[in-house]
Amino acid sequence: MRRLKELSFQPVIIESLKNYSRELFFKDLMSGIIVGIVALPLAIAFGIASGVTPEKGIITAILAGFLVSAFGGSKVQVSGPTGAFIVIVYGIVEKFGIQGLAIATFMAGVMLILMGVFKIGTIIRFIPYPIIVGFTSGIALTIFTTQIKDLFGLQMAHVPGSFIEKWIAYAGCFDTTSLWALGISILTILIIILTPKISPKIPGSLVAIILLTVVAYFLKNKFGVTGIETIGDRFQIKAQIPEPQGIGLSFDKINLLMSAAFTIAMLGAIESLLSATVADGVTGEKHDSNTELIGQGVANVIVPFFGGIPATGAIARTMTNINNGGKTPVSGIIHAVILLLILLFLGNLSKHIPMACLAGILVIVSYNMSEWRTFRSLLKTTKSDISVLLTTFFLTVIFDLTIAIEVGLILAIIMFVRRVSETSSISVLTDEIKLSDTHFPTAAAENLTIPAGVEVYEIDGPFFFGVANKFDEQMMVIGDKPKARIIRMRKVPFIDSTGLHNLEILIKNSKKEHIKIILSGVNERVRAVLEKSDVAQMIGDENICPSIQVAISRAEELVAKK
Numbered sequence: 001m002r003r004l005k006e007l008s009f010q011p012v013i014i015e016s017l018k019n020y021s022r023e024l025f026f027k028d029l030m031s032g033i034i035v036g037i038v039a040l041p042l043a044i045a046f047g048i049a050s051g052v053t054p055e056k057g058i059i060t061a062i063l064a065g066f067l068v069s070a071f072g073g074s075k076v077q078v079s080g081p082t083g084a085f086i087v088i089v090y091g092i093v094e095k096f097g098i099q100g101l102a103i104a105t106f107m108a109g110v111m112l113i114l115m116g117v118f119k120i121g122t123i124i125r126f127i128p129y130p131i132i133v134g135f136t137s138g139i140a141l142t143i144f145t146t147q148i149k150d151l152f153g154l155q156m157a158h159v160p161g162s163f164i165e166k167w168i169a170y171a172g173c174f175d176t177t178s179l180w181a182l183g184i185s186i187l188t189i190l191i192i193i194l195t196p197k198i199s200p201k202i203p204g205s206l207v208a209i210i211l212l213t214v215v216a217y218f219l220k221n222k223f224g225v226t227g228i229e230t231i232g233d234r235f236q237i238k239a240q241i242p243e244p245q246g247i248g249l250s251f252d253k254i255n256l257l258m259s260a261a262f263t264i265a266m267l268g269a270i271e272s273l274l275s276a277t278v279a280d281g282v283t284g285e286k287h288d289s290n291t292e293l294i295g296q297g298v299a300n301v302i303v304p305f306f307g308g309i310p311a312t313g314a315i316a317r318t319m320t321n322i323n324n325g326g327k328t329p330v331s332g333i334i335h336a337v338i339l340l341l342i343l344l345f346l347g348n349l350s351k352h353i354p355m356a357c358l359a360g361i362l363v364i365v366s367y368n369m370s371e372w373r374t375f376r377s378l379l380k381t382t383k384s385d386i387s388v389l390l391t392t393f394f395l396t397v398i399f400d401l402t403i404a405i406e407v408g409l410i411l412a413i414i415m416f417v418r419r420v421s422e423t424s425s426i427s428v429l430t431d432e433i434k435l436s437d438t439h440f441p442t443a444a445a446e447n448l449t450i451p452a453g454v455e456v457y458e459i460d461g462p463f464f465f466g467v468a469n470k471f472d473e474q475m476m477v478i479g480d481k482p483k484a485r486i487i488r489m490r491k492v493p494f495i496d497s498t499g500l501h502n503l504e505i506l507i508k509n510s511k512k513e514h515i516k517i518i519l520s521g522v523n524e525r526v527r528a529v530l531e532k533s534d535v536a537q538m539i540g541d542e543n544i545c546p547s548i549q550v551a552i553s554r555a556e557e558l559v560a561k562k
Contacts, residue, residue: 049083504535
């Protein structure tokens, strides 16, 4: 346990069970049963839309739901297959097959564990909001596009992979629309929309599946209606937990699937932490982001050995858990047990579910994911945010989610550097310094006169590569050469290797010109970095001063000696 604490890994279930009571168990039990029922149609729909069999979606929900609840960092997070993964999973299956998906999922799980171990979870949460909205809106439109065939019951031998090609193919097949399939799709959507108005506790997707499966069964078997395709027409359902299988790891396949695995890992990390953060806002709790990433990683490492697909935190199921009284990770474990019982004892009945019904469910999922109101409001913000939003959105839709993730992260870094650079400034003081804002009180808060032959440069903000050029530019502005330069660093929280390199060059050039460098107000963190490098030795300890008063006195002394 001590070792786990050193790694900052302590599953929240350990703390939750310390004072666990019968009252908490019954709350978790009721919530877990409801969430398990809600998760069933979604797991089936996500599995099929991802290009795998429906039971693989259920198996993923069972294993991921159990493992993340047991090892994760959120009390109420419920994990499983989600709509966000449909696009990337479908692409991997189409290009590399089921085995390629298993390897990519396993690798993504390892990456997620490493992210948690190295505490990257806190960093991921700072990805700019326009990038996240661009991803989710783009994924939502792509999911909607993948469901057009089943939504209208189109007769198509093959559905193209790319977004534009799909719509071209659909346009040529709309004359094959099945009115029965379209009617079931429309009824599914209406039932899901209207059910919460009648009873908020009952999941509309489950009601739609039960009612329309019964309707479809009688239409097909009693009245001989054709044109209603069911799960059983396309897949063979295996109502059992499969035995673990090898995934065929090799260096060649790892190299081939590295990019896809990275996309799964980043998307899983972003969505799971976003879901956990939303849950925190509702419950008032605080999740451990790094432990949550480790829990998600453990699930994605194990799931592929049982034929499952990538999993992450699911906002809809997590909110259902909260709204129905779930208090601890036990509710997530119960949800997994309920799904297991359904798979084992009722799994064969799922073959009668109409594909059009599942398409209707995914249309609602894509609508909820689209965040079109947020998307519209972001189009009224700054030009930089709009460009990032649209770039991420169109890359996700038209090209590839892998490219969108990579470009989105680069944009996030560029935006971060730009904004930090904008908040950092370099000022040059040649006459006097105002002491009213210093930590050392003076008798009348008078100004401190800068001696002749002394220049004072004040850095306000981090001294990193984004500010280094500013510093060089300021140095070139001054005409006459001083005898001493004071660099005031009281407002510098950290310095990076570029800042150190910048200082080293300044010291070397100043020595050639017989100019002394003095540092003022260096905090302990920055000083530790200076001492590890050659900068502190080059300047000399006597020239690293605690305050501007001491630095000015030191400069006067050096100028007098010259």
